[in-house]
Amino acid sequence: MDVKERIKELTEILTKYDYHYHVLDEPLVDDATYDSLLAELKKLEKENPGLVLAHSPTKRVGGKVLAGFKAVQHGTPMLSLGNAFNSSDLEDFAIRAKKKTSQPLTYVAELKIDGLAVTLTYENGMLVRGATRGDGQTGEDITENLKKIKSIPLKLTQPVNIEVRGEVYMPKLAFDKLNEQRKQEEKPQFANPRNAAAGTLRQLDTSIVAKRNLSIFFYSIANSDEFGSTHSENLSALKELGFRVNPNYKKLSSIEEVYAYCNDWQQKRENLPYEIDGVVIKIDSLSIQRELGYTAKSPRWAIAYKFPAQRSFSKLLDVTFT
Numbered sequence: 001m002d003v004k005e006r007i008k009e010l011t012e013i014l015t016k017y018d019y020h021y022h023v024l025d026e027p028l029v030d031d032a033t034y035d036s037l038l039a040e041l042k043k044l045e046k047e048n049p050g051l052v053l054a055h056s057p058t059k060r061v062g063g064k065v066l067a068g069f070k071a072v073q074h075g076t077p078m079l080s081l082g083n084a085f086n087s088s089d090l091e092d093f094a095i096r097a098k099k100k101t102s103q104p105l106t107y108v109a110e111l112k113i114d115g116l117a118v119t120l121t122y123e124n125g126m127l128v129r130g131a132t133r134g135d136g137q138t139g140e141d142i143t144e145n146l147k148k149i150k151s152i153p154l155k156l157t158q159p160v161n162i163e164v165r166g167e168v169y170m171p172k173l174a175f176d177k178l179n180e181q182r183k184q185e186e187k188p189q190f191a192n193p194r195n196a197a198a199g200t201l202r203q204l205d206t207s208i209v210a211k212r213n214l215s216i217f218f219y220s221i222a223n224s225d226e227f228g229s230t231h232s233e234n235l236s237a238l239k240e241l242g243f244r245v246n247p248n249y250k251k252l253s254s255i256e257e258v259y260a261y262c263n264d265w266q267q268k269r270e271n272l273p274y275e276i277d278g279v280v281i282k283i284d285s286l287s288i289q290r291e292l293g294y295t296a297k298s299p300r301w302a303i304a305y306k307f308p309a310q311r312s313f314s315k316l317l318d319v320t321f322t
C-alpha cells in the first residue's frame with residue numbers, strides 16, 4: 001500500500017483505539033501496541049506533512065502557545081438551571097410544568113457532573129469549534145484546548161452538522177495526582193476538581209491541557225429535533241455519533257421516582273471516580289419542552305436538584321477540633 005493509504009489506515013485504527021479507551025473505557029490493545037502504531041504515524045506524517053488528516057490522533061499530544069481566546073456568540077444560549085433542594089421543590093417544579101401542558105410527564109434524571117459546561121460544533125461530522133459557556137450568550141473559543149481531550153471526538157461516526165453540550169471535568173484521581181505534583185513544585189494547589197478543570201481550559205499553552213487528563217460527559221443536543229423526539233432518544237443519538245454519555249441516566253415517570261433517584265445517588269456519590277453536585281432532571285418530551293419554554297434565564301422543563309456540599313475529611317477535622 002502507498003504511504004497515503006498507510007496514513008489513512010493508521011489514523012482510523014488509532015481513532016478506533018482512542019474511542020474504545022477514552023469513550024467506552026474498554027481498551028482494545030495494550031499501551032505498547034498503541035504507542036508503536038502512533039510512533040509509525042508520527043514518522044509518516046513528519047515525512048509527508050501534506051498527508052496529515054484533520055482528525056489524526058497525533059493532534060491530541062504536544063501543542064502550541066495561543067495568543068488569547070476569541071469571543072464566540074452562542075447560536076443557542078447556554079442557560080443556567082433553576083435549583084431544587086428538597087422534595088417539595090421538586091413537587092413545585094412538576095406542578096408548574098403540569099399547569100402548562102395536558103400531556104403526562106416523563107422525566108430523565110442525570111447525574112450533575114461538577115465541571116464546566118462547553119459547547120462543541122461539528123460540520124459534516126468534523127469538530128470545527130468548541131467554546132466555554134461564558135455568560136450564556138458569549139463564551140471563549142477554546143477549540144485547540146478541547147482537541148487535547150481524548151474523550152472529545154475529532155470526527156463523528158456520521159457526517160452530520162450538530163452542536164452538542166457537555167461537562168468537562170477532572171477525575172478525582174487525576175486531581176489528587178495533579179495537586180501532589182504541584183505540592184512538589186511548590187505551586188498553589190487547586191481547591192477542587194472543578195477549579196482544576198477550569199484552570200486547565202484557561203491555559204494558553206495547549207500542551208499543558210494534553211497532560212492534565214481531563215474528560216467529558218455529553219448531555220444535550222443544542223436546539224435540534226432532527227435526532228429524536230425525546231431527550232432520551234437524543235442521548236442515544238449522541239452515543240451512536242461517538243460521544244461519551246454518562247451511563248447512569250434514567251427515564252422516570254413520577255417526581256417520587258425522581259426524588260428516590262436523587263437520594264440514591266446522594267448516598268453513592270462518594271464512590272464515583274468524578275465529582276457530582278446533584279442531579280439534573282429534564283422533561284423527556286421535546287415537544288413538551290418547547291411548550292414550556294424558558295424563564296428569563298432558565299428552562300422551565302429542567303431543574304437541578306442540589307446535594308448539600310460534601311465536607312472533606314480535612315474540613316470536617318477543622319470544624320470538629322478547632
Ligand SMILES: NC(=O)c1cnc(OC2CCCC2)nc1N
Pocket residue numbers: 079080081110111112113114115165167219220280299302
Ligand atoms: N452538569 C451536568 O451534568 C449537566 C448540566 N446541564 C445539563 O443540561 C443543560 C442543558 C439542558 C438544561 C441544562 N445537563 C447536565 N447533566
